[in-house]
Amino acid sequence: MRFFKSLQWRLVFIFIAMDICVIIPISLLLKFQVETSYYEAFKEDIERGSQAWNIKPGSSLHDIMYDLSLEGNKNVYLFNIYSKNKTYTIYDKSTNTMMSTDKRFEMNQDKFELEVLNSSNFVSALAGNPGNRRNMMRSDGEAFFDYALLKGDFIIYFRYYSDDWAGIIEEFNNIILNVAFIAVIASLIIGYILSKTITIPIADIMQKARAIAEGEFGRVLEVRSDDEIGDLTKTFNYMSSELKNTLIEISSEKSKIETILKNMTDGIIAFNIKGEIIHINPAAKVILGENELSMNFNEFSDKYGLNISLEDIIYLQISTAEEKSVFINDKYIRIYFATFTDDNKKAEGVIAVLQDVTEMQKLDNMRKEFVANVSHEMRTPLTSIKSYAETLLDGAYKDSETAVKFLTVINSEADRMTRLVKDLLQLSRLDNHQMQWNMQQFSFTELVRNSIVKLQIEAENKNQKIESYIMGDIPEIKGDRDRIEQVVLNILTNAIKYTPEGGKITVYVSRIFNDVTLKVADTGIGIPRKDLSRIFERFYRVDKARSREMGGTGLGLSIAKEIVEAHGGTITAESELGKGTEITVKLPI
Numbered sequence: 001m002r003f004f005k006s007l008q009w010r011l012v013f014i015f016i017a018m019d020i021c022v023i024i025p026i027s028l029l030l031k032f033q034v035e036t037s038y039y040e041a042f043k044e045d046i047e048r049g050s051q052a053w054n055i056k057p058g059s060s061l062h063d064i065m066y067d068l069s070l071e072g073n074k075n076v077y078l079f080n081i082y083s084k085n086k087t088y089t090i091y092d093k094s095t096n097t098m099m100s101t102d103k104r105f106e107m108n109q110d111k112f113e114l115e116v117l118n119s120s121n122f123v124s125a126l127a128g129n130p131g132n133r134r135n136m137m138r139s140d141g142e143a144f145f146d147y148a149l150l151k152g153d154f155i156i157y158f159r160y161y162s163d164d165w166a167g168i169i170e171e172f173n174n175i176i177l178n179v180a181f182i183a184v185i186a187s188l189i190i191g192y193i194l195s196k197t198i199t200i201p202i203a204d205i206m207q208k209a210r211a212i213a214e215g216e217f218g219r220v221l222e223v224r225s226d227d228e229i230g231d232l233t234k235t236f237n238y239m240s241s242e243l244k245n246t247l248i249e250i251s252s253e254k255s256k257i258e259t260i261l262k263n264m265t266d267g268i269i270a271f272n273i274k275g276e277i278i279h280i281n282p283a284a285k286v287i288l289g290e291n292e293l294s295m296n297f298n299e300f301s302d303k304y305g306l307n308i309s310l311e312d313i314i315y316l317q318i319s320t321a322e323e324k325s326v327f328i329n330d331k332y333i334r335i336y337f338a339t340f341t342d343d344n345k346k347a348e349g350v351i352a353v354l355q356d357v358t359e360m361q362k363l364d365n366m367r368k369e370f371v372a373n374v375s376h377e378m379r380t381p382l383t384s385i386k387s388y389a390e391t392l393l394d395g396a397y398k399d400s401e402t403a404v405k406f407l408t409v410i411n412s413e414a415d416r417m418t419r420l421v422k423d424l425l426q427l428s429r430l431d432n433h434q435m436q437w438n439m440q441q442f443s444f445t446e447l448v449r450n451s452i453v454k455l456q457i458e459a460e461n462k463n464q465k466i467e468s469y470i471m472g473d474i475p476e477i478k479g480d481r482d483r484i485e486q487v488v489l490n491i492l493t494n495a496i497k498y499t500p501e502g503g504k505i506t507v508y509v510s511r512i513f514n515d516v517t518l519k520v521a522d523t524g525i526g527i528p529r530k531d532l533s534r535i536f537e538r539f540y541r542v543d544k545a546r547s548r549e550m551g552g553t554g555l556g557l558s559i560a561k562e563i564v565e566a567h568g569g570t571i572t573a574e575s576e577l578g579k580g581t582e583i584t585v586k587l588p589i
């Protein structure tokens, strides 16, 4: 059925309908023309005969009959009525009665008379007018023309039956039927072929449109003609290429956004209007510690105690981003919610941006702790300076021995503060990258040896033995000699400080791959495992009181770490409580 609905078949049907539209009028016209020519001849015969017929006034029916009969009418064809399809009947005009009739009507005379009385031509002749109007009439299924001729006191009523020309019309109809048949067949063939020139490009375009809908752009359509179909093909090709470009643009935009989402450190979760998750990026999964997240918005809000529902965000039209802070898996997470809308500004869903602010929070805490530490470290010496000075002012200065003792304490506390301030300044310079590095080539081995010499007395005071081993040929390194010395001295000082009397300190210098390595091992008090990772933090001390007693600020190792790292090296510590500590410094050659 679809086949017959196709454009191709419709075109064929139009052709055939056109054939029929032409053939039917032609056949009707032909029929009319044939009838007319027969009628005209019939009429002419009668009128010519009437002119040639000199009828004497007062002629009787007998005279008329005689004139019309074969003997009376020398010219046999007076009205040319001697044919089996022609009849004539004579009426008396004054009495309107039929005087003679044709054999044809003998059987059905009453009916015939009634028909004659109803003939407009007869009525016209009766009124003295010509009865020569062309009327095709019917009686008992037979068609005929009639003619009523007024002659003297009589009316001669002629009839001409269509049987005379019916054969010709039938012949014509046969011809027309044959022609129509040929025309329909030709229309079928020509219409089919012609319509193909229209439908093939359309089918091509249709196929291509279908391919495009499936996302396949493929080849460009061939423009076969310079007509509307050609224009359509061109327009279609243009549309397809534009569509392709737009799609490429959209997909590149999409992949850009996907890449951004994938590599963002912030977590992104998109929920649709029903609250279902439609997108979640890897960072969000890491933050939430989940591989797959299959929950809706309100479950998500409940699970992480966000105390916010999808309806709150969408229906209350929270235009500015709503912010929540929560702890998830020991991390401090800040979550921002924002709605996204369609073209009509109608909310389509919610986007949650998850920001891990743990580090920020940590830094903030560290900053606060640092300020607290600094104030605390400053307050201790200041308090003791203040109290000794007050005691001196209260009169203690009079006893010179006490005065000297107190002043010595004040001096050493002032030194301690100076050290602290010096260390803080150095750290601040390192933090702000304002350190002036005096880079030079120097021998690391020599630096270590000199440092040991500098601290020899200190060690001997504690009855400690320092052994050093230089392993292999150690190349020179490049760096700030004074700062590296500061590091080495700090490590050695710590080793002496935190090793009891009679302990042993071993120093190794070696080259491992592209690094020179310094290892300082002591047999001291060691560092508890839990503190080991924190000794490089600022102000971190395992035993605060003890360190302070020994004059430490708690900043030495943190400064050492900054210096070593600024040289591209590393500093690490290993220790066993009660057995000893080993600090390792690696510096690139």
Ligand code: ADP
Pocket (backbone or CB within 6 Å): 490, 494, 495, 498, 499, 522, 524, 525, 526, 527, 535, 540, 541, 542, 543, 547, 548, 551, 552, 553, 554, 555, 556, 557, 558, 581
């Ligand atoms: P301090 O000025 O207190 O020595 P440091 O930054 O140099 O500060 O060291 C930090 C902390 O590390 C010390 O307070 C101490 O507890 C610990 N520490 C450092 N070196 C050693 C060591 N060799 N043996 C034991 N503990 C050590």
